[in-house]
Amino acid sequence: xxxxxxxxxxxxxxxxxxxxxxxxxxxxxxxxxxxxxxxxxxxxxxxxxxxxxxxxxxxxxxxxxxxxxxxxxxxxxxxxxxxxxxxxxxxxxxxxxxxxxxxxxxxxxxxxxxxxxxxxxxxxxxxxxxxxxxxxxxxxxxxxxxxxxxxxxxxxxxxxxxxxxxxxxxxxxxxxxxxxxxxxxxxxxxxxxxxxxxxxxxxxxxxxxxxxxxxxxxxxxxxxxxxxxxxxxxxxxxxxxxxxxxxxxxxxxxxxxxxxxxxxxxxxxxxxxxxxxxx
Amino acid sequence: xxxxxxxxxxxxxxxxxxxxxxxxxxxxxxxxxxxxxxxxxxxxxxxxxxxxxxxxxxxxxxxxxxxxxxxxxxxxxxxxxxxxxxxxxxxxxxxxxxxxxxxxxxxxxxxxxxxxxxxxxxxxxxxxxxxxxxxxxxxxxxxxxxxxxxxxxxxxxxxxxxxxxxxxxxxxxxxxxxxxxxxxxxxxxxxxxxxxxxxxxxxxxxxxxxxxxxxxxxxxxxxxxxxxxxxxxxxxxxxxxxxxxxxxxxxxxxx
Numbered sequence: 001x002x003x004x005x006x007x008x009x010x011x012x013x014x015x016x017x018x019x020x021x022x023x024x025x026x027x028x029x030x031x032x033x034x035x036x037x038x039x040x041x042x043x044x045x046x047x048x049x050x051x052x053x054x055x056x057x058x059x060x061x062x063x064x065x066x067x068x069x070x071x072x073x074x075x076x077x078x079x080x081x082x083x084x085x086x087x088x089x090x091x092x093x094x095x096x097x098x099x100x101x102x103x104x105x106x107x108x109x110x111x112x113x114x115x116x117x118x119x120x121x122x123x124x125x126x127x128x129x130x131x132x133x134x135x136x137x138x139x140x141x142x143x144x145x146x147x148x149x150x151x152x153x154x155x156x157x158x159x160x161x162x163x164x165x166x167x168x169x170x171x172x173x174x175x176x177x178x179x180x181x182x183x184x185x186x187x188x189x190x191x192x193x194x195x196x197x198x199x200x201x202x203x204x205x206x207x208x209x210x211x212x213x214x215x216x217x218x219x220x221x222x223x224x225x226x227x228x229x230x231x232x233x234x235x236x237x238x239x240x241x242x243x244x245x246x247x248x249x250x251x252x253x254x255x256x257x258x259x260x261x262x263x264x265x266x267x268x269x270x271x272x273x274x275x276x277x278x279x
Numbered sequence: 280x281x282x283x284x285x286x287x288x289x290x291x292x293x294x295x296x297x298x299x300x301x302x303x304x305x306x307x308x309x310x311x312x313x314x315x316x317x318x319x320x321x322x323x324x325x326x327x328x329x330x331x332x333x334x335x336x337x338x339x340x341x342x343x344x345x346x347x348x349x350x351x352x353x354x355x356x357x358x359x360x361x362x363x364x365x366x367x368x369x370x371x372x373x374x375x376x377x378x379x380x381x382x383x384x385x386x387x388x389x390x391x392x393x394x395x396x397x398x399x400x401x402x403x404x405x406x407x408x409x410x411x412x413x414x415x416x417x418x419x420x421x422x423x424x425x426x427x428x429x430x431x432x433x434x435x436x437x438x439x440x441x442x443x444x445x446x447x448x449x450x451x452x453x454x455x456x457x458x459x460x461x462x463x464x465x466x467x468x469x470x471x472x473x474x475x476x477x478x479x480x481x482x483x484x485x486x487x488x489x490x491x492x493x494x495x496x497x498x499x500x501x502x503x504x505x506x507x508x509x510x511x512x513x514x515x516x517x518x519x520x521x522x523x524x525x526x527x528x529x530x531x532x533x534x
Contacts, residue, residue: 006521010293051380058377059298060328098377111383112447124376 002193003235005161007066013161014068014091014153015053015273017046018142020169020202021075025133027170029203029261038170038202039131041262046071046129049269054098054126063095070149071128074142076135082128090149101126139173143181143197150188150195162193166255166272167230168265170202172223182230196232198255198272200265210258211268212242214250224258231256234271242271280466281312281534282395285499286527287506292514293521300324300331301474301525304338312534316395317342320414320525322474324387324442328378329369333386333445336361341392355453358443365445385446389414391472395464395529404531406470407461411453412440415478417471418462422492424485425468429458433486436479466531471495476522480513499528 007013025039050069057066070091073081080090084102092100105125113119150163165185188195201224203209210218212234216225231254234242242249245267257268285308290299300323319338323330340361369382389412396405408416410429413436418426430436441456464470469492473481484491498509506526513519 008293051377054377055381056326058328058381060332060378060382061298063377099375101376104376124379126376 003161003237005159005190005192007161009065011160012066012068012093012157014070014150014157014163016070016072016091016146016149016163016165017049018139018146018165018167018169019046019071019073019081019129020137020139020171021073021081021132021134022137022169022171022174023075023134024137024170025075025131037131037133039133042168042202042265043129043131045262045266045269047125047127048266049273050097050128051126053273054094057094058098063098065093065095067094068092068153069094069097072142072145072149073132074138075132078138078141078145081132083130084128086128090145091153097128101128102130103127136174137169137171138175139167139169140175140178140181143167143178143185147181147185147188150185154188154190157190159191162190162195163188164196164198164272166198166200166269168200168202177226179226179230186232193235194232196235196255197230198268199227199231199257200260200268201227201256201258202265203259203261207259209260209264211260211264212247212249212253213256213258214252214254219258227258228254228256238271238274241274245271247271280397280531281310282316283530283532284309284311284316284318284527285530286525287499287503288523288525289507289510290523291521292511294523298331299523300334301523302331302334302338303472303525303527304342306338310532310534314397314399316529317344317392318395318472318527318529319390319392320472320474320527321391322389322412322414322523322525324389325522327384327386327445328381329365329445330386330388332368333365333443334388334390336365337388337390337443338392341390355457358453359447362445362447383446385444385448387442387444388412389440389442389475391416393470393472393529395470404464404466405461406464408459410458411456412442413438413475413478415473415475415482416460417473417478417481418464419469419471419492420465420467422490424492426460426462427482427485428460430478430482433479433483436475436482468531470529472525472527472529474523474525476520477510477524477526480519495526495528499526 026037057064068091071081085100107125109123110118216228219225239249286303302321304319319341321334321337323334391410391414393408416428498506
């Protein structure tokens with residue numbers, strides 16, 4: 001059975017995020033849920049996700065390297081997109097992510113005081129990834145770069161839980177058909193299964209999100225069907241998590257959401273990156 | 280007669296001894312003629328931090344509870360003090376942002392406490408067990424399982440049980456989740472307290488009609504090395520989940 005490998009410090013896994021940084025990301029989400037730019041909201045979600053991943057791997061003695069993590073941006077240029085000391089690195093062990101944020105901001109948070117009341121706490125909020133939105137959508141190049149990065153990582157981790165690549169974009173590729181690059185990426189494998197490629201399409205029309213479809217029939221256009229084809233099926237464990245989160249997921253459900261709003265992006269990232277077999 | 284208490288433990292394969300997050304009480308071999316003896320095992324959740332610290336605190340708190348009223352679950356009344364003590368110990372350290380954030384959500388642990396009492400007037404022995412979570416007690420007589428608690432089938436171990444949090448949590452109505460059992464025992468019996476991975480394996484053996492108790496005794500007789508070899512074998516055959524393992528054995532001995 002694939003996708004069962006134990007994730008440990010001697011057998012870590014990998015997350016690679018591909019983030020659309022094209023000019024259209026400066027628009028707000030359709031539907032008026034917020035006047036903030038898509039790029040800003042997405043950067044918040046990515047920073048929050050990195051923070052959660054680091055915290056999941058944190059123990060009293062430090063951060064256990066259960067994962068390697070990378071963020072690739074694509075827009076005016078295609079390349080590693082973390083800021084600060086991690087700038088230029090395509091993959092970093094999660095301990096480096098935790099120890100080397102670009103900066104740490106302070107935010108206020110209300111928490112329970114244990115006696116039925118609330119107290120305000122100052123929370124340190126690390127930032128690794130800043131919003132950029134400029135240029136076209138060279139998705140095929142980003143997928144090719146992801147392939148090259150993982151092709152270098154995999155020989156060192158031949159038995160790992162397969163790397164998970166999450167591609168988040170608000171539009172169509174402007175550098176040709178991304179299928180060939182996506183197929184090559186998904187054909188990479190460890191002894192535990194093929195690399196998983198999941199896709200999030202951000203809403204432009206304010207339409208209802210279509211989450212984890214199992215068939216392309218209900219998708220509204222060519223682009224949606226193309227992105228469906230690029231996406232790997234969810235693993236059985238992820239399907240179970242998605243069902244627990246209230247999604248209707250059929251056998252063969254793909255790691256794909258079309259017309260995602262921010263809520264559905266965050267839920268998607270949670271389901272796609274929740275480790276279940278840490279040791 | 281006296282009680283002889285022995286224990287063995289191991290961290291997950293690939294982890295160091297100081298990364299072991301179970302705990303047991305007592306934590307060293309004891310032979311005792313006390314009329315009331317309290318033993319406990321706890322399993323700190325890997326997903327939380329400072330979980331080993333929390334597990335050690337819980338077993339000590341169970342053992343230290345006033346034994347006069349041992350039929351009740353009064354050890355839970357000490358929980359707020361224990362939570363405060365855990366938080367103070369963690370707060371005393373300078374932590375990086377992630378360790379601070381992780382500690383804020385608290386540590387979690389399963390706890391099983393067993394109190395054995397001897398009534399000298401009619402020379403009767405009884406045990407009373409309380410549990411939250413998926414640690415397990417096995418009462419064995421003549422290589423036959425009399426009682427397993429709180430798990431009665433292996434299916435119990437596949438659910439995600441409520442655990443004891445180290446930070447106040449208004450959603451955890453712990454008293455509703457305390458399981459309790461009691462039984463009579465006699466010299467020659469054996470009580471085994473285990474954390475979940477080994478508990479699941481033992482119950483699975485029983486369900487399959489096997490008698491695992493002799494293997495357990497052989498492993499314990501081999502001390503740390505014998506126990507380690509036995510557990511490594513079960514893990515490599517895929518029979519035992521790679522988890523921290525704790526086994527505490529209570530037996531009767533002539534004094």
